Amino acid sequence: MDQEDFINRAKDKFSSSITEEDEMYKILDIYDALIKSENLFFQSIKEFALLYFPTFAINATLNDFINLKIDELQKIKDYGKKTKDLALFNSFLMLLNQIEENKKLCIKKIEEKCSNLFPNSSAIIEPLILARIMKEIGGSEKIPNLTISKLQAIGNPKNFYGKPSFGFIYNSKIVQSKKDKIKATRKLSESLLISLKVDFFRKTKDENLIKKLLNNISKIV
Amino acid sequence: MNNLIRIGKLLYTKNLVPGVSVYGENLRVINGIEYREWNPKASKLAACIIEGFDLKLEANSTVLYLGASSGSSISHLSDILVNGKIYGVEISKEMIVRLINLAEKRKNIYPIFDDARNIDNYKDLVNDSVFLYQDIPQFDQVDIFLKNLSIIKEKKGLLVVKTKSIAVNKKLKEVLELVRKQLKSVKIIKEKVLYPYYPDHVGFLVSG
Numbered sequence: 001m002d003q004e005d006f007i008n009r010a011k012d013k014f015s016s017s018i019t020e021e022d023e024m025y026k027i028l029d030i031y032d033a034l035i036k037s038e039n040l041f042f043q044s045i046k047e048f049a050l051l052y053f054p055t056f057a058i059n060a061t062l063n064d065f066i067n068l069k070i071d072e073l074q075k076i077k078d079y080g081k082k083t084k085d086l087a088l089f090n091s092f093l094m095l096l097n098q099i100e101e102n103k104k105l106c107i108k109k110i111e112e113k114c115s116n117l118f119p120n121s122s123a124i125i126e127p128l129i130l131a132r133i134m135k136e137i138g139g140s141e142k143i144p145n146l147t148i149s150k151l152q153a154i155g156n157p158k159n160f161y162g163k164p165s166f167g168f169i170y171n172s173k174i175v176q177s178k179k180d181k182i183k184a185t186r187k188l189s190e191s192l193l194i195s196l197k198v199d200f201f202r203k204t205k206d207e208n209l210i211k212k213l214l215n216n217i218s219k220i221v
Numbered sequence: 222m223n224n225l226i227r228i229g230k231l232l233y234t235k236n237l238v239p240g241v242s243v244y245g246e247n248l249r250v251i252n253g254i255e256y257r258e259w260n261p262k263a264s265k266l267a268a269c270i271i272e273g274f275d276l277k278l279e280a281n282s283t284v285l286y287l288g289a290s291s292g293s294s295i296s297h298l299s300d301i302l303v304n305g306k307i308y309g310v311e312i313s314k315e316m317i318v319r320l321i322n323l324a325e326k327r328k329n330i331y332p333i334f335d336d337a338r339n340i341d342n343y344k345d346l347v348n349d350s351v352f353l354y355q356d357i358p359q360f361d362q363v364d365i366f367l368k369n370l371s372i373i374k375e376k377k378g379l380l381v382v383k384t385k386s387i388a389v390n391k392k393l394k395e396v397l398e399l400v401r402k403q404l405k406s407v408k409i410i411k412e413k414v415l416y417p418y419y420p421d422h423v424g425f426l427v428s429g
Contacts, residue, residue: 001346003324003328003329003330003331006308006324006331006332006333006346007321007324007325007332009333009334010317010320010321010332010333010334011321013334013335014314014317014318014321014334017314017334018314022314
């Protein structure tokens with residue numbers, strides 16, 4: 001075999017090795033990077049806005065800036081620098097809006113891919129959290145070796161070691177809506193593990209199973 | 222080894238592609254010939270050569286390199302083995318892209334995108350290799366090395382063991398004992414800790 005054949009073989013193997021799961025994790029990385037950059041950008045814009053509209057900017061949140069329009073900006077009567085550089089400020093706001101739109105696009109893609117890959121599990125927990133869990137454990141091939149205790153500890157900040165309930169699952173909407181969050185975390189990770197294993201081995205959506213598993217969690221106050 | 226010189230604490234290899242720096246290393250012209258700086262702090266293979274491991278490689282030798290990564294060390298090997306071949310086995314997707322990129326510029330690098338544990342996938346392609354170099358910091362790296370050594374013609378190879386990957390809670394001496402036991406089937410020609418460059422790494426030059 002020539003060197004060119006080796007290169008072509010490696011290239012072919014590379015392109016065939018990329019799965020939908022890989023794509024999902026990369027989109028998740030981009031989503032995280034967008035969140036980070038959005039927060040940094042928001043802080044800088046806020047400081048810039050403070051020069052022109054101090055009363056508005058000091059208490060403004062990220063959503064206030066995203067929903068802000070140029071017409072509204074002109075109406076705001078505030079003390080601060082009088083000759084306002086509104087064109088520049090508006091272009092910054094547009095960029096912030098673009099980041100927000102891209103974030104939504106990322107979430108949509110992640111949800112789409114997650115429901116394809118894990119049809120039962122994505123019905124039990126938010127797809128974004130599920131994607132984070134799957135990325136943390138190292139891909140779906142690690143599912144057969146997964147345990148409940150390990151699952152509920154995933155995403156646990158280091159300073160919470162010893163209290164394994166404060167992971168990604170703890171931050172899900174279902175758990176946060178319950179009073180006994182620790183118990184709910186345990187129950188949800190129990191149900192999630194069952195659904196993950198069904199997804200891994202069967203790969204088909206089972207409505208009855210989803211109903212049963214969701215019933216388990218809803219019993220908790 | 223041809224095309225390799227040592228000046229002070231650094232190694233230099235004659236640049237196969239003049240004017241091109243592969244990973245940002247310094248280029249130096251000595252007696253009208255361009256050389257690429259090979260820092261032993263950035264490459265375990267360079268550290269092994271500086272520590273006195275005699276690999277006895279000719280310009281036309283064929284080497285099987287496990288754990289090729291982005292190809293920084295492999296590029297220096299390709300400077301040395303001008304008429305030879307270097308089969309670089311790599312499993313990581315990000316790294317194989319870089320290795321393919323490098324192979325397109327250097328005609329003696331043959332990239333293989335595979336797991337070094339699955340020798341059946343590539344053993345027929347690399348059966349003309351005469352030397353094995355392995356630098357995969359995994360707990361079963363000695364097994365991987367021995368598996369791959371079985372397909373090398375002259376059963377000669379250099380194994381760089383990362384002691385912390387094999388056992389974190391054991392002392393260096395204990396890990397070395399373990400590795401020596403595993404390498405029972407082959408003859409250890411030279412064994413040395415790569416101090417001060419890589420205090421946790423030990424080089425084993427073996428022959429079958």
